[in-house]
Amino acid sequence: MNSIKFYFDNKLQEIDFSTISPTTTVLEFLRSYPGRWGTKEGCAEGDCGSCTVVIGQIVDGHLEYKAVNSCMVFLPSIHGKFLITVEDLNQGDNLHPIQQVFINNFASQCGFCTPGFEMSLLALYKENPNPSDEEITEAVEGNLCRCTGYRPIRDAAASLRSVISRDNITEKEPVVIKALSSIERTDYLDLQYEQQHYLIPFALDKALELTDQFPEAVLVNGATDVALRHNKQKEKIGLIIDLSFVEELRQLEIKNDYLIIGAGVTIQRLKNNIKDTLPPLHEYLKNFAAKQIRNRATIGGNIMTASPIGDLIPPLITMGAQVIVAGKKDYTYTVEDFITGYRQTRLEKGQILKQIIIPLHEDWTFRFYKVSKRTTLDISTVSLSAGIVVSGQKIKDVRLTFGGMAAMVKRATQAEDFLRGKQITEENFIQAGQLATNQFKPISDARSSAPARSILAKNLIIKFYTDLTQNSEK
Ligand SMILES: Cc1cc2nc3c(=O)[nH]c(=O)nc-3n(C[C@H](O)[C@H](O)[C@H](O)COP(=O)(O)OP(=O)(O)OC[C@H]3O[C@@H](n4cnc5c(N)ncnc54)[C@H](O)[C@@H]3O)c2cc1C
Ligand code: FES
Ligand code: FES
Numbered sequence: 001m002n003s004i005k006f007y008f009d010n011k012l013q014e015i016d017f018s019t020i021s022p023t024t025t026v027l028e029f030l031r032s033y034p035g036r037w038g039t040k041e042g043c044a045e046g047d048c049g050s051c052t053v054v055i056g057q058i059v060d061g062h063l064e065y066k067a068v069n070s071c072m073v074f075l076p077s078i079h080g081k082f083l084i085t086v087e088d089l090n091q092g093d094n095l096h097p098i099q100q101v102f103i104n105n106f107a108s109q110c111g112f113c114t115p116g117f118e119m120s121l122l123a124l125y126k127e128n129p130n131p132s133d134e135e136i137t138e139a140v141e142g143n144l145c146r147c148t149g150y151r152p153i154r155d156a157a158a159s160l161r162s163v164i165s166r167d168n169i170t171e172k173e174p175v176v177i178k179a180l181s182s183i184e185r186t187d188y189l190d191l192q193y194e195q196q197h198y199l200i201p202f203a204l205d206k207a208l209e210l211t212d213q214f215p216e217a218v219l220v221n222g223a224t225d226v227a228l229r230h231n232k233q234k235e236k237i238g239l240i241i242d243l244s245f246v247e248e249l250r251q252l253e254i255k256n257d258y259l260i261i262g263a264g265v266t267i268q269r270l271k272n273n274i275k276d277t278l279p280p281l282h283e284y285l286k287n288f289a290a291k292q293i294r295n296r297a298t299i300g301g302n303i304m305t306a307s308p309i310g311d312l313i314p315p316l317i318t319m320g321a322q323v324i325v326a327g328k329k330d331y332t333y334t335v336e337d338f339i340t341g342y343r344q345t346r347l348e349k350g351q352i353l354k355q356i357i358i359p360l361h362e363d364w365t366f367r368f369y370k371v372s373k374r375t376t377l378d379i380s381t382v383s384l385s386a387g388i389v390v391s392g393q394k395i396k397d398v399r400l401t402f403g404g405m406a407a408m409v410k411r412a413t414q415a416e417d418f419l420r421g422k423q424i425t426e427e428n429f430i431q432a433g434q435l436a437t438n439q440f441k442p443i444s445d446a447r448s449s450a451p452a453r454s455i456l457a458k459n460l461i462i463k464f465y466t467d468l469t470q471n472s473e474k
Helices: 026-031 097-104 114-127 133-140 150-163 168-181 204-213 227-231 267-273 279-285 299-305 313-318 413-419 426-439 450-470
Strands: 003-008 011-016 052-059 062-069 082-084 188-193 196-201 218-220 239-242 252-255 258-262 322-326 331-334 339-341 352-359 365-371 382-391 394-403
Touching: 003 168, 003 188, 011 168, 052 114, 052 168, 062 114, 062 168, 082 168, 097 114, 097 150, 114 133, 114 150, 114 168, 133 150, 196 204, 204 239, 204 352, 252 267, 267 279, 267 299, 279 365, 299 313, 299 352, 313 365, 313 382, 313 394, 365 450, 382 450, 394 413, 394 426, 394 450, 413 426, 426 450
Parallel strands: 003 082, 196 239, 218 239
Antiparallel strands: 003 011, 052 062, 052 082, 188 196, 252 258, 258 352, 322 331, 322 352, 365 382, 382 394
């Protein structure tokens, strides 16, 4: 089958890829679809939110809605889903409650950003009709407005709490569910257009068979990294295996004091599910990109970029996490051992990153710090993931993992060795900070100068001391 199906514009659409490239983004599709130009292109790299759309997916028999940046979503990955754009808010002669509150609160001036804000809010209110102020801020943190100012937009968003009820989209749900459920199931989809080949397996076995058959294929999951190759480098990626439909990669469970996370679990889902088990990681992930990106970006994709400034590798190393790689057989590595260099891992061609396993240590206290120029939607300048085991007043064990201080994420081993067996005193942590700055030779780049990075590294270790002594919460 060379086509996908999804629900859009009041019908089940079938897109045949003999005439359109499978790396067409949902935004590019919309910009060429008659009458659906409300979705705007600002940055084409996930940074402005003007292209936000809502994707509905059937989960346990009902539709779950997520706001995503349509510029970062390849069209085939919405197969079997419900695509909602700002035009779907239309309810005949009446405005949708979201449109009405924007008018009532003067929340739109030039209007360029408005469709994106309204889509982010639609997904929020579908998820939760009574969100907190923090949840409202989180919902629109990935949407930029250059002219209205954020207060009226927040006022509009907050005023929806009292007015949102059943809308035209909720009323459509039975029809949408019926249409989506009628899509025939296959083992995999094989989409071909000119020299491009886009494969979608639905189970891990099939995914492994395809990676074995096509070891040169580019794997994608959320595509928040890979889509940039299409958008910014104008690269025609020849062969893609899309793992985002593989159910086995989306499992998330606690078993025998281990948190087991499928590589395809999104950052947003991970964040929402670890509020009680790993509160410091939950807090830290609030500053990973913005909600639209977190709704797509996966933990596996983040590890596989092996970026020295990515958010997840430092905490995973500090927590002693392991990865399971699937191929001809399964292999287990610690995350520390799995990352071998600048954007390098031990994953070999034909293999897939399957799971991440985090031990839930009772005796460790963790703190994760990310320093970036902006709070959200920014990659880190320097990060420290710190963990400690204390016995009496003495440090029994400690791990200090830095991002942004070397070509790959690295532990400050000299500082760790110095602290082990020592008392928790400010002086000892200041000295450990000095040892960390001596160990690393960071670079100067657009984000920061090398000396500023060294000062940050030292100060983060002192901040860890302050947090430990002023706040004993795990
Ligand atoms: C606007 C914006 C903001 C961002 N902010 C942050 C941030 O704050 N912090 C941060 O760390 N990152 C950030 N990123 C980077 C990116 O979102 C993350 O690295 C994300 O976790 C990648 O996951 P993905 O599923 O989208 O990966 P994809 O783009 O699908 O893939 C990324 C890489 O991983 C490989 N891959 C994916 N899944 C597997 C698998 N199961 N097995 C083997 N290989 C696999 C792919 O082949 C590819 O090389 C940002 C990106 C954007 C566009
Ligand atoms: S166009 Fe800016 S986030 Fe998509
Ligand atoms: S209303 Fe003009 S950018 Fe927001």
